[in-house]
Amino acid sequence: MASTPSTPASRLRREDAARAVAALLRWLQKHPTPAPEPIYLIVALKSAPARRFKHQLRLPHSPFPSISLVSDRLPADLPDDVDPLPSSALRSLPATARRGLVLVDRRLRVPGAGGSGKPAGAKRGVTVPVDPSDPAWAESAREAARCVELQVEGGTCRAVRVGHGAMAREEAVENVVAAVEAAAACVPRKWRNVRALHIKSPESVALPLYSVPGTSSGQDVDGDGNPEAAKREFAAAAAEEQGRVKRRKKSGVDCN
Structure with missing residues (x-):
């Protein structure tokens, strides 16, 4: 009797997501802006996909404040x-x-x-x-409004919007967890190709959710041990995603 392939077990611990989200929301509260800042999930892969791809991720809650x-x-x-x-x-x-x-x-x-x-x-x-x-x-x-698009055009680091600074903490955690699971399921080789996951806002440092054992996890929640190269990589990914969204002219339903 043939066995049904099992879905790879999640490597993200919900408590890690909750801790990072809480830290980022606290930082955003201390740095208020006229409109709530977006929150991005940064997906770093071990190897770049051979071909470009894009995949829609459906979130439990809208990542937009309005x-x-x-x-x-x-x-x-x-x-x-x-x-x-x-x-x-x-x-x-x-x-x-x-x-x-x-x-x-x-x-x-x-x-x-x-x-x-x-x-x-x-x-x-x-x-x-x-x-x-x-x-x-x-x-x-x-x-x-609950859909976002993960688009990989080249390189190994991409960003996707998963929330905003005015979200309730539990809703933001639910969005982050859902986005991580959907992203890990759609990238080539799935979790085996995921090197690290972080969240950040446009001006914050990148806070870690997950990293492959033996690799740098980037910026920890307490603010220690953030290599400059990692900071630049994650900041560039978020900035690139923001620029891509602003430049694209919408011809259909595209809610990223």
Whole structure:
């Protein structure tokens, strides 16, 4: 009788995730910003994949602190968790919108968008096109807000957004654990190819979740023993991910 292949056991201990998340949230509380800062999971692989790949990871909770709808014809039953913005906001999205998820009415045709019909200025925020005339648009938007994309184009270190500084600690831990398990399941050779996992915000140091025995774990929660090379690697991965998200023009549901 043939046996069913088993799923590789997780190498992340939940208590390690909880400790790192608590430390990062404390740091963010001591360094307040106008809008909650994003929290990134940094995935460091032992070897780069032979081919580029991208995989959507579904999180238990939205990693965005806010959801806004840009439209000149707002639905009569706009949900309480969606904030309205005028179409002019696409030209200069406020800081809160840049940190959050921006839904853009598919009917909008903003001058300066060009022949593609894509909203001008949309590259400044994380945008998802929606059709407010669809009765299920709000639930579809909430589902999109729980999705992030792990994209590996080259190298061994990538970042993916998993939360924000205003999240409840337990929700942030749940997101981190879910993202780690999904990421480890989709990369080539799975956990055998995972060298280290960290979390960080744009300005913080990288806090360790997991590392292969015998390798550097980067920055520990208490702030000791962080090699400069590791700091640069993790900071570069997060900065690259932020730049990629801002530059991409959304042509479909893309909520990373």
